[in-house]
Amino acid sequence: xxxILIADDASFMRxxxxxxxxxxxxxxxxxxxxxxDVIEQFLELRPDLVMMDIVMPKRSGIDAVKAxxxxxxxxxxxxxxALGQEMLVMEAIEAGAKDFIVxxxxxxxxxxxxxxxxxxxx
Amino acid sequence: xxxAKYRALFxxxxxxxxxxxxxxxxxxxxxxxxREAIDEVFRMAHSIKGMAGSLGYDAITDLSHKLEDTMxxxxxxxxxxxGEAGMALLFAGLEGLETMVAAVRADGEPAAPDSALLxxxxxxxxxxxxxxxxxxxxxxxxxxxx
Numbered sequence: 001x002x003x004i005l006i007a008d009d010a011s012f013m014r015x016x017x018x019x020x021x022x023x024x025x026x027x028x029x030x031x032x033x034x035x036x037d038v039i040e041q042f043l044e045l046r047p048d049l050v051m052m053d054i055v056m057p058k059r060s061g062i063d064a065v066k067a068x069x070x071x072x073x074x075x076x077x078x079x080x081x082a083l084g085q086e087m088l089v090m091e092a093i094e095a096g097a098k099d100f101i102v103x104x105x106x107x108x109x110x111x112x113x114x115x116x117x118x119x120x121x122x
Numbered sequence: 123x124x125x126a127k128y129r130a131l132f133x134x135x136x137x138x139x140x141x142x143x144x145x146x147x148x149x150x151x152x153x154x155x156x157r158e159a160i161d162e163v164f165r166m167a168h169s170i171k172g173m174a175g176s177l178g179y180d181a182i183t184d185l186s187h188k189l190e191d192t193m194x195x196x197x198x199x200x201x202x203x204x205g206e207a208g209m210a211l212l213f214a215g216l217e218g219l220e221t222m223v224a225a226v227r228a229d230g231e232p233a234a235p236d237s238a239l240l241x242x243x244x245x246x247x248x249x250x251x252x253x254x255x256x257x258x259x260x261x262x263x264x265x266x267x268x
Contacts, residue, residue, distance in 0.1 A: 009165065012131045012173045019123075055168045057161075082172055084187075104176040 002118055003029045005045055007038035007061065008053040008080060013103070017051055017080075020107045021114065035059025039067045042075065049076045049118060052097070054088050062092045069096035078117055080105075125177070129226065132173050136223045139166040143216055151209055155201040163212065164193035170219065174232075181235040182222045188243035189215040206242075214239055 004026050006014045014031045022028060029045050032038035036058040042050060050068065054061040061079060068075045079092045079100040089100045098117045101110050146162040153159070167190040174182035192211065202208045218239050225233035 010135060010169045010173060012128065012135050012176070015131060016128070016176060055165055057165060082168070082175075103172045 001025060001027045002049065002114075003027050003045070003047045004114075005030045005032065005038065005041055005047040005050045007032040007035070007050060007056065007064065009033050009056045010053075013053065013080070013105075016105055017110070020105065020110050024111055026114070033057075035061060035064040038064050039071075042068050043071060046072075049078060049114065051080055051101075052077050052092075053080045054082075054085055054092065062088060062095055065092055065095045065097050076117060078113060128177060129230070132177055132179075133223065133227050136170050136173060136219075139170055140216065140220055140223065142166050143219075147209070147212055147216060150202050150212075154204065154209070157200070160193065160197055160200075160202065164190060164197055167193055167215075179222075179226065179232045181232045182219065182226075184235060185215065185218050185222065185240065185243075188240060189219070192243055211242055215243060 002025075004021060006017050006028060008014050008017070011031075011033070014033075018028050018031075029047050030041045032041050034057045038050065038052065038056075038061075039059070052061040052064060056064070059067070065077050065079075068077065073096075075096070077092075077097045079089055079097045080103060081089045081092075081100050082103045089097075092100070099113050101113050143163050143166040146159040146166070149156050149159040150163070167186045171183055171186035171190055174180075174186060189212070192215070196202045196208070202212065218236050221236075222232040225231065
């Protein structure tokens, strides 16, 4: 079972992701509400994949990707973006994120992206 | 999707966000270049937009999106201007969101969009106009009195 860490400052969004992926066999090992918390939880939990919001307090999702990739260059991160954040998504991909999904979340798109990214990691 | 569950989550979180936004605007009224408060208002608008979009609350999504775009401009400038193009506009945006969230709580759906407010948020400030971005001079005393 793949272990997922969810980072989003809105508990609404974290719950929504959890409800989409858990029934499909993913294990949510942690939830982080800001860009510092996600780095700390990543180091402790070493998940298979991080779902990372871009706009978060304390440190942005992009900063968090950079910090995580320094600690673990093989880390797998998927960005959660909103429409209109294309430039930020590009920056996150350049920082090492593997892919992105766009809010509002469509369950099929979320699951397809996770499946695709994790398949590449095998 | 369990709509009732997500509506309850939305109401709880949006109400908290609007309180945070209100507090941040009060800080900005005194210190219009308070970076953390500018970022806070931006993030709250962004977060409400994301939640409302997930529930199909288009009127809330639209207003919060325009408020977010407005805050993005102020972030770039590092300051919120006084007057109609700045603080007054943000307070009006906050009030508009509060009204819509209250309608979701009461009726299960957001109130109709305030088209006049949306138009105000769409307008790029005139650099020559009083109290607009271009004419702003960082004078905290002046801002505090306005």
